[in-house]
Amino acid sequence: xxxxxxxxxxxxxxxxxxxxxxxxxxxxxxxxxxxxxxxxxxxxxxxxxxxxxxxxxxxxxxxxxxxxxxxxxxxxxxxxxxxxxxxxxxxxxxxxxxxxxxxxxxxxxxxxxxxxxxxxxxxxxxxxxxxxxxxxxxxxxxxxxxxxxxxxxxxxxxxxxxxxxxxxxxxxxxxxxxxxxxxxxxxxxxxxxxxxxxxxxxxxxxxxxxxxxxxxxxxxxxxxxxxxxxxxxxxxxxxx
Amino acid sequence: xxxxxxxxxxxxxxxxxxxxxxxxxxxxxxxxxxxxxxxxxxxxxxxxxxxxxxxxxxxxxxxxxxxxxxxxxxxxxxxxxxxxxxxxxxxxxxxxxxxxxxxxxxxxxxxxxxxxxxxxxxxxxxxxxxxxxxxxxxxxxxxxxxxxxxxxxxxxxxxxxxxxxxxxxxxxxxxxxxxxxxxxxxxxxxxxxxxxxxxxxxxxxxxxxxxxxxxxxxxxxxxxxxxxxxxxxxxxxxxxxxxxxxxxxxxxxxxxxxxxxxxxxxxx
Numbered sequence: 484x485x486x487x488x489x490x491x492x493x494x495x496x497x498x499x500x501x502x503x504x505x506x507x508x509x510x511x512x513x514x515x516x517x518x519x520x521x522x523x524x525x526x527x528x529x530x531x532x533x534x535x536x537x538x539x540x541x542x543x544x545x546x547x548x549x550x551x552x553x554x555x556x557x558x559x560x561x562x563x564x565x566x567x568x569x570x571x572x573x574x575x576x577x578x579x580x581x582x583x584x585x586x587x588x589x590x591x592x593x594x595x596x597x598x599x600x601x602x603x604x605x606x607x608x609x610x611x612x613x614x615x616x617x618x619x620x621x622x623x624x625x626x627x628x629x630x631x632x633x634x635x636x637x638x639x640x641x642x643x644x645x646x647x648x649x650x651x652x653x654x655x656x657x658x659x660x661x662x663x664x665x666x667x668x669x670x671x672x673x674x675x676x677x678x679x680x681x682x683x684x685x686x687x688x689x690x691x692x693x694x695x696x697x698x699x700x701x702x703x704x705x706x707x708x709x710x711x712x713x714x715x716x717x718x719x720x721x722x723x
Numbered sequence: 724x725x726x727x728x729x730x731x732x733x734x735x736x737x738x739x740x741x742x743x744x745x746x747x748x749x750x751x752x753x754x755x756x757x758x759x760x761x762x763x764x765x766x767x768x769x770x771x772x773x774x775x776x777x778x779x780x781x782x783x784x785x786x787x788x789x790x791x792x793x794x795x796x797x798x799x800x801x802x803x804x805x806x807x808x809x810x811x812x813x814x815x816x817x818x819x820x821x822x823x824x825x826x827x828x829x830x831x832x833x834x835x836x837x838x839x840x841x842x843x844x845x846x847x848x849x850x851x852x853x854x855x856x857x858x859x860x861x862x863x864x865x866x867x868x869x870x871x872x873x874x875x876x877x878x879x880x881x882x883x884x885x886x887x888x889x890x891x892x893x894x895x896x897x898x899x900x901x902x903x904x905x906x907x908x909x910x911x912x913x914x915x916x917x918x919x920x921x922x923x924x925x926x927x928x929x930x931x932x933x934x935x936x937x938x939x940x941x942x943x944x945x946x947x948x949x950x951x952x953x954x955x956x957x958x959x960x961x962x963x964x965x966x967x968x969x970x971x972x973x974x975x976x977x978x979x980x981x982x983x984x985x986x987x988x989x990x991x
Contacts, residue, residue, distance in 0.1 A: 533900055534987055555987050560902035570897040573911075586903045628897075635901055 484546065486511040486639055486671045487532055492541035494527050494695075501527045503695040504541070509688070511546070514665040514672040516682035516703070519692035520718065525675035526567070528692065529641045532673065533564040545639075560587055563637035567644040569624035571616035576607070576627050579616050583634035597634055604668065605630035606660045622653040626660070639671040640664065646678060654678070658685050679719065683707050691715060751776070790863065799857040806866050810836060813874035820878045823885055831978045832881065836873045839971035843869055847963050868939065868960060869967045872924060876972040880920035884976055887912035888983055888990075895990055905984040913976050920972025924965050931961060 485508040494502035502524045509515050517525045530536040531543060534555050543550045550558060572579050580601065584594040602609055607626045611619065616627060625645055632640060642661065646654035662685045665672040676682050682689060682703070689706040691698040691714075698714050699706060706715065754776040762769045793801050814833040818824055844866060853861055888895065891912050898908035906913075931937060932954075939960055943953035983991055 535896060535900060535989060537985065537987060537989060551987075556902040556904065558902075559900055564900035566893065566897060566900075568893065570893045572894065572897070583901050586898070586901050586907065632901065 484511050485509060485544075486546060487673075488544040488547075490542050490544075492531065492538045492543060494524075494531060494536065495539040501695050502531070502538070505692075505695075505697050506541075507690060507697055507700045509671075509673055509690065511671050512665065512669045513688050514662055514674070514686045515688040515690060516686035517673060517675040517690045517692065518677070518679060518682050518718075519698070521677070522694075523692040524695040525692055526643050527695075528690075529564065529643050529673065529675055532639075532641055533559055533562050535564065560635040561637055562639045562641060563632035563635060565625070565628050565632055565640065565642045565645055567647050569621065569628045571619070571624055571627065574616065575613050576616050576619070577612045579627060579631050580634050583631045587635040589634070597636070601630040601633040604633055604660075604664060606656075622649050622657065625649065625657060629660070637670070639673065642672065642674040644675050644677065646676065646681065654681070661685070679707075691718070693718070747780075790859070793859050793863070797859065799855070802857045802859045802862055805859070805863055809866060809870050810840065813870040814877075817874045817878040817881070821881055821885070825982075827982055828881065828979065831982075832877045832975055835971045835974035835978065836870065836877055838974060839873050839876075839967045839969075840866060840869045842970060843963050843967040846966070847959065850959065864939075865960070865963065868964060872964045873967045873971040875923065876920040876968040877975045879923070880916050880972040880975040881979055883919040884912060884916035884979055887915050888980075892990065899988055899990065905980070905988050905990075909980055909983075913980055916976040917972050920976070921965075921968055924968040928961055928965060931957070937961075 487509040489505050489507050489509075492502055492505040493500065505524075505528070517528060519525055527536070531538055532545075532550070534550055545553065545558065545562065553561075572582055577598075580598050581594065584597060589597055599609070601607075602612075605626045607623070607630050611623065611627070616624070619627065629640070629642075629645075640661070645661070646657055649657060658681050661672055661674065664670040665687075674686070686703050688701070689703045690700040691706065693714055699710055699712050701710075707719070710716070754772060758769045758772045761767070761772055789805070793805055810833065814829060814836060817832050817836070818829050821828060844862070847865060848856060848862075851861065888909065891909075895905075895908045895912070899905070927935075927937075937957055937960070940953045940957040943956065944950055985991060
């Protein structure tokens with residue numbers, strides 16, 4: 484079953500067409516990489532899936548139901564979002580996770596268990612729990628953001644260029660963590676990235692956008708190795 | 724307390740030192756001094772000082788005649804009409820200071836100032852046992868002070884909320900993305916906006932009588948009222964203004980916050 488089904492989706496902002504009649508499916512419980520050059524609409528697409536923005540046309544379904552039919556806060560708890568620039572709330576790492584468990588309405592007794600589980604999945608050392616979140620490295624902050632998002636118990640995780648501001652080694656480790664979430668824990672991952680090597684190695688499905696339009700979508704191996712689409716070939720050649 | 728014993732004791736020479744128009748014309752020398760300094764230093768406010776002084780004279784003289792007229796007629800509907808005009812002017816001025824002006828904001832500011840002013844005024848009317856309830860001699864000056872301070876509170880709250888939400892966009896969206904309500908996501912921005920609207924009044928409370936003697940109290944003392952009576956009125960006024968500022972600042976912030984979100988909890 485598709486996690487998301489987009490039919491003729493448009494997003495217009497200040498008269499500019501950011502997403503242009505997108506129709507595609509994003510598979511459930513897989514790692515989908517959304518690739519494309521800067522300004523191709525990757526972030527705009529992810530924001531629609533979490534309903535941070537509203538499409539100006541078309542429909543989006545999540546697990547067979549229109550996203551507009553879900554209570555919006557319930558949808559956001561089920562479809563987590565990790566931003567490109569990690570945003571830490573004030574206080575310690577523990578405070579950040581506690582806020583998320585409060586928002587999700589987790590009973591106090593279960594909060595600690597969920598916290599341990601989230602830290603384990605996001606590979607955050609428990610030693611960081613009482614550290615001031617603002618003083619962590621960017622890589623640590625991004626992992627805390629993932630752990631914080633996992634506190635609400637999402638089935639799907641949207642990640643907007645989560646490795647953009649990380650060095651290659653830290654980025655590789657983070658992507659492996661994210662891939663494990665999908666592979667071992669059955670979380671649907673939709674990750675926008677401009678790192679093609681990363682997308683090729685870790686994802687099982689690829690959606691390529693250019694200028695707000697869909698270029699091609701399909702299993703990763705097919706897209707990277709067999710696609711004859713001229714725009715894909717030129718994009719791949721320009722970055723390899 | 725009457726002032727007769729103080730006059731007899733020589734503490735106050737006479738109840739009122741009458742000011743004539745010639746005295747006022749002589750006082751205009753002070754304005755010329757301010758305008759001259761502005762011109763000397765090239766501050767660029769010479770014309771504004773002169774125009775401001777002329778406007779102040781015209782407006783105050785006009786208000787003086789209007790007040791005489793209202794006091795003489797002593798009709799409740801004229802008093803209410805005067806209060807509404809004052810409220811309208813204060814609302815317009817508070818909104819005019821905003822970068823993002825809209826009809827919705829005008830409604831929010833006007834409504835908040837109306838609630839803040841009326842609630843406080845009813846409370847104060849009960850405390851001073853005003854007779855009749857619309858006594859213009861008390862109601863109009865008290866409302867004038869409330870409207871002026873509530874206007875500043877409303878303007879500060881709205882301005883600060885816009886800048887806080889702009890600066891905290893990432894944080895607010897991070898909260899929303901977790902499934903938080905807009906109220907939860909903006910609680911820090913709201914807290915800071917309300918605080919900004921209340922700080923000037925809190926500062927006034929702190930320094931009143933020590934650093935500054937308020938205009939109303941000074942006016943009463945100059946008009947021959949016993950300083951202790953003037954002080955009691957000033958205390959009442961300060962408490963009244965603090966309440967009006969808190970109510971107006973809070974209402975403007977809470978109502979204005981809602982306009983930043985769509986019905987689907989999306990930050991606009």
